[in-house]
Amino acid sequence: MADTVKLTIDGHEVHAPAGMLVIDAAKLAGIEIPAFCYYEGLTLQAACRMCLVEVEKMPKLMTACTLPVAEGLVVRTETPQVAAARKYMLEFLLTNHPLDCPVCDKGGECELQDMAFRYGAGESRYNETKVHTPEKQYSPVVFFDAPRCILCYRCVRICNEGMGVNALGVVERGAVSEIAPNHGDHLECDECGACIDICPVGALTSGIYRYQTRPWEMTHVGTICTHCSDGCKTTLGTRNDRILRGNNRDRSGINGEFLCIKGRYGFDFYDHPDRLQAPLMRVNGKLEEVSWAQALAAVAEKFKQTIGAGTFGIVGSNHTTNEENYYLQKFARSVLGTNNIDHHRTGDVVTLVDALSGKSGALATVADLCERKAFLVLGADLALEHPLLSYQIRANYRHHQAHVYVVTPKAVREDKYAAATMRGRDYESLRDKLKAQPELVILFDDSYQGGELRKLVDFGESLGIPVRYVCLVDYANSRGAIDMGLTPELLPGYQPSGQSGLHLDEMLAAELSVLWVVGANPLENAARKSGFLVVQDLFLTETALQADIVLPAACAYEKNGTVTSGTGEVQRLKRAIETMGAKPDLEIIGFIAREMGAAAALGPWTPDAVFEEIRKNVRGYDVAMPALSTGGAAQTMPVNGRVAVPGPAGLVRSDRNGLFASGTLGRYSKVLNSVLESRLSR
């Protein structure tokens, strides 16, 4: 092949695409060349000189991170000369280093430690007084310890290029240079923590994790962030049933190493002092703690009495798992005999799937956002509402110069590099420009629903190019709630339910005999009308406060199951910790069924069994198991059987959470409420 060049690295013949850097070509041969400043996907820095290699016919050592491969190049990555050069570089990097590894958060997973160990740079000839500056706090999230910094610029580049925030810089010169925040003594940024995680040493540390543990004392569990619908994988570091940190350094999951503040630090709601750890029952007008047995018996009793004699309403959640949602609707329909089941819809997925029926491959994945050639962003401020999607499109622009068209009510971060920007909603005037693209992905929020959305799909389909869509929804399993039939008119897999039941607002307004709310807060600003109210939740929300029985639920990080991201990718939740007293909703629903003697009709309530049932029965969910079981994602292919669903106005509305809010759940996260920006953005 013409664009492949042949070179030799440490005696191995390597065929690498032209233009590839030697440091990456070496990886093809399984050779790791040490690097601090080189970082895949970011601009080149060539600041650390750790990647020096010997190249035949070149007079001096070369930096493998900036040297492109060339035909016949002969590279040696570990000669005595190279080792000596690296050793001296390390000695140099350590001149002003405080050598405080025993108390440093990074100790044990520090790239500088690893290199010092590998090249034995254990001695220093530096006799001067070290330059030392005390550590600084730039925000509740970001701490900076200048003496540990090796000036690799990774943090600066990930913030500028990856996040598009430009919040960090390097000021001063030489031994006193240091990382500075954008607002004098503090940061005003996304508080994502990407700079902290990318730091090879312990110079940037997080207010959440610092001094909590040593890395090797933790267990690491890869699960899915429970906040927005982008579906980022977050690897939780836990110890003794406590979550100490979240990150995704192994780049598993659809998000690579991306996480926003919610996925990286916003797990902290789980041990909020207000967390419910025992069931509550209304006794003489007051909610009192009771045993699980008492509470479940009371619920079952009430449900049994009401079947056939009264009316039910069931409100499901945007956060509970597919299994829980499926089981809940099955319970409602087959045991309670009602289609009065709904949830807070945050995007008009139903109409999209309907408008696209008969077409395949029309739904974009997160990977598409990094690969497709053109994008049309409608309505949403992606960087704030869908941080991962925004990150992907930004990366796409950086690496492949994707054409991005922005039609939003307000200025957004995408404006900066957009091919065209427009305020308002007149996307149709972009027709000619869009038609000229080889392909397109359209992302739209809740301001495009019903007829407007059908118009949009017609527009997309009239362009004559392949178009894929992303219907933006708010929460971790907003999409799964719809797919699993938490709607009065549709069963799981968008099958008609026959006779539609009441919609969410109708249920709240009606005087139902029993209202059962699982993981939602529909009565946040309303008084209950139902005769009896059962609530499953983590906290005593406005809704739970009005309940007759409150059952303490486990959060996403305390259970197994699957969730479906806004892009329709199913991924597995893996239990990271257990919180005493709380139970997964699936188990709670199963126990209620058992108390009622209805368990046999519903089947087992283990996540695996229910997921098997989903795979068999829910159209689009017959996904391949290997990807899923190994922690990957599988895109579902929902099909709508052309069930026109004329939802009442106001049924679909996004909470527009932004970066520092997360519905009711966000109120219980200390970190989300502590950052300055969350106050500024309110």
Added chain:
Amino acid sequence: MTFSPQLEARFAKLLESYPAGRQRAAMIPMLLYAQDEIGSVTDELVEEVAQRVGVTPLQVNEVVSYYSMLHREARGKYHVQVCTNISCLLHDADQLLEHTCQKLGIENHGVTPDGQFSIEEVECMGACSWAPAIQVNYDYHHFVTPEKLDRLLDGLRKKQ
């Protein structure tokens, strides 16, 4: 921020001298000229230049803090820069610096109370062949001895 018409004209010319999209290249000369006019690089100037060349204020700050010719604090009307790098040092530049401080009655990095003089110890100015060298504002002075220095400073003092 408003500048003199001459400076504005200079800025306009500067911004045109770089290819489209590379206007940030004008940052350093803009800062230098503006500093000469207003005496130092103020926060306001940082914001202004950032906005004019299309970068963040932090990026301007990175540059300002890197180059010693750009300074955030006001200096004397005559800024005396004494090189103490290797070639000059071999010609007793350390004593020259001490002498300068004594003569003006201020420390390194200080400014005389009347705002006329300031001193800064600097690294090599590229005048090694004529060491020891000093620089007063943009003017170089070579083979400097304490006596030559005294004459120079006395002359400048008279000129005020």
